[in-house]
Amino acid sequence: MKAMPESLTKDQFAIKTVGIELIEAEPGKARAKLRLEEKHLNGLGIVQGGAIFTLADFALAAASNFGSPAVSIQANISYFKAVSSGTLYATAIEESRTTRLGTYLIRITNESDELLALMQATVYRK
Amino acid sequence: MKAMPESLTKDQFAIKTVGIELIEAEPGKARAKLRLEEKHLNGLGIVQGGAIFTLADFALAAASNFGSPAVSIQANISYFKAVSSGTLYATAIEESRTTRLGTYLIRITNESDELLALMQATVYRK
Amino acid sequence: MKAMPESLTKDQFAIKTVGIELIEAEPGKARAKLRLEEKHLNGLGIVQGGAIFTLADFALAAASNFGSPAVSIQANISYFKAVSSGTLYATAIEESRTTRLGTYLIRITNESDELLALMQATVYRK
Amino acid sequence: MKAMPESLTKDQFAIKTVGIELIEAEPGKARAKLRLEEKHLNGLGIVQGGAIFTLADFALAAASNFGSPAVSIQANISYFKAVSSGTLYATAIEESRTTRLGTYLIRITNESDELLALMQATVYRK
Numbered sequence: 469m470k471a472m473p474e475s476l477t478k479d480q481f482a483i484k485t486v487g488i489e490l491i492e493a494e495p496g497k498a499r500a501k502l503r504l505e506e507k508h509l510n511g512l513g514i515v516q517g518g519a520i521f522t523l524a525d526f527a528l529a530a531a532s533n534f535g536s537p538a539v540s541i542q543a544n545i546s547y548f549k550a551v552s553s554g555t556l557y558a559t560a561i562e563e564s565r566t567t568r569l570g571t572y573l574i575r576i577t578n579e580s581d582e583l584l585a586l587m588q589a590t591v592y593r594k
Numbered sequence: 595m596k597a598m599p600e601s602l603t604k605d606q607f608a609i610k611t612v613g614i615e616l617i618e619a620e621p622g623k624a625r626a627k628l629r630l631e632e633k634h635l636n637g638l639g640i641v642q643g644g645a646i647f648t649l650a651d652f653a654l655a656a657a658s659n660f661g662s663p664a665v666s667i668q669a670n671i672s673y674f675k676a677v678s679s680g681t682l683y684a685t686a687i688e689e690s691r692t693t694r695l696g697t698y699l700i701r702i703t704n705e706s707d708e709l710l711a712l713m714q715a716t717v718y719r720k
Numbered sequence: 721m722k723a724m725p726e727s728l729t730k731d732q733f734a735i736k737t738v739g740i741e742l743i744e745a746e747p748g749k750a751r752a753k754l755r756l757e758e759k760h761l762n763g764l765g766i767v768q769g770g771a772i773f774t775l776a777d778f779a780l781a782a783a784s785n786f787g788s789p790a791v792s793i794q795a796n797i798s799y800f801k802a803v804s805s806g807t808l809y810a811t812a813i814e815e816s817r818t819t820r821l822g823t824y825l826i827r828i829t830n831e832s833d834e835l836l837a838l839m840q841a842t843v844y845r846k
Numbered sequence: 847m848k849a850m851p852e853s854l855t856k857d858q859f860a861i862k863t864v865g866i867e868l869i870e871a872e873p874g875k876a877r878a879k880l881r882l883e884e885k886h887l888n889g890l891g892i893v894q895g896g897a898i899f900t901l902a903d904f905a906l907a908a909a910s911n912f913g914s915p916a917v918s919i920q921a922n923i924s925y926f927k928a929v930s931s932g933t934l935y936a937t938a939i940e941e942s943r944t945t946r947l948g949t950y951l952i953r954i955t956n957e958s959d960e961l962l963a964l965m966q967a968t969v970y971r972k
């Protein structure tokens with residue numbers, strides 16, 4: 469993996485609080501994972517939507533923060549299947565990039581490569 | 595506040611891991627808050643998008659989980675302003691409800707009532 | 721109504737092809753209407769989603785095109801209720817504005833003020 | 847192309863008013879096209895967002911209306927590049943399907959296969 473932007477390595481929420489690990493990052497593409505534990509579950513015993521969102525958002529940050537810094541301005545996520553254990557993966561791919569704007573698709577899957585959620589997000593570069 | 599659905603009180607991710615507190619919940623309307631700490635920040639020193647999303651998602655769950663259980667199937671969030679300290683509030687309001695589907699707007703504000711983010715989300719009831 | 725931006729009066733698709741009429745426009749707020757005819761219906765005999773979207777998009781353009789030109793970069797729409805006749809209204813309100821970005825909510829209603837659809841959209845100013 | 851659902855052939859808005867043509871349809875995948883004319887342009891002389899949305903929405907309807915009827919309940923579209931002439935194509939692919947819900951990605955391209963817009967949409971089956 470190329471050098472990860474330093475801002476990512478210091479993401480306390482994604483890395484420490486939630487426990488996400490970056491496993492691949494290059495301009496326009498990144499992959500992160502999250503090993504599910506009890507602390508990620510909601511009251512129904514399934515992974516909380518915010519944990520899945522954070523995993524996808526971290527992959528997005530890793531794929532888009534090359535060159536000038538990029539901040540998310542909008543994200544749309546659809547949830548397909550609930551899970552309560554195992555490891556989740558998020559793969560972010562750049563679909564479009566202009567000077568200031570970029571759009572990414574992020575697929576969230578489990579170890580069997582089943583699609584659990586799909587995010588479409590926009591970043592802005594100052 | 596009316597009796598909070600038990601499933602909400604057991605949300606380990608929102609309540610314990612992230613530290614969100616529900617402050618109001620009735621059918622179709624709910625309000626939650628998050629006191630920002632270092633653990634909610636990203637590598638740029640501002641609150642991570644996933645923490646804001648989780649706050650909004652928890653208010654959504656509280657507003658929609660009356661009667662039959664509701665699960666989020668889609669959420670779209672726009673971010674307007676970055677913050678790094680203080681307390682955040684999310685207020686969820688039901689905009690539409692049919693037998694199986696519901697749509698909600700969730701406004702995320704700071705202590706000065708500035709709008710920091712806005713979420714539009716859909717839930718599904720089995 | 722203040723002077724409508726000239727670019728709006730020349731919108732052939734919204735005005736001529738679809739038949740939308742602007743009824744109010746000021747910075748950050750606009751209202752448009754569409755009298756439903758057979759030509760707006762889909763194969764199920766209800767108004768096609770694209771007609772509703774275009775109505776909302778035109779109100780968005782009218783609310784956001786003051787000062788520098790604004791182009792839509794993203795829109796999320798939820799549909800609640802199908803209709804096949806009558807007049808539809810779209811009311812766009814600015815929720816956030818920075819130098820380059822703006823976010824708007826657009827409510828689509830019928831003559832009885834029932835909420836038929838809701839759009840959240842982002843514009844970009846060069 | 848397999849037999850197109852009759853409801854699609856009767857879509858007056860998409861087919862007659864806007865001028866969209868379906869070129870491929872099978873369960874979970876469909877492709878439609880729109881030859882741009884003056885009537886599709888907005889006041890800036892570029893194709894109106896509602897025309898692009900309608901093209902994508904028609905491909906979505908063709909990909910999802912096999913078996914029980916499906917109605918769109920939500921769609922999120924991002925716009926990347928403005929065009930004013932030529933032919934546009936929309937390709938809809940099913941990403942997820944349960945008994946009642948389905949999620950689709952729709953890519954809108956020009957004749958050079960450049961990605962002009964991207965839609966993520968949810969349908970509901972009664």
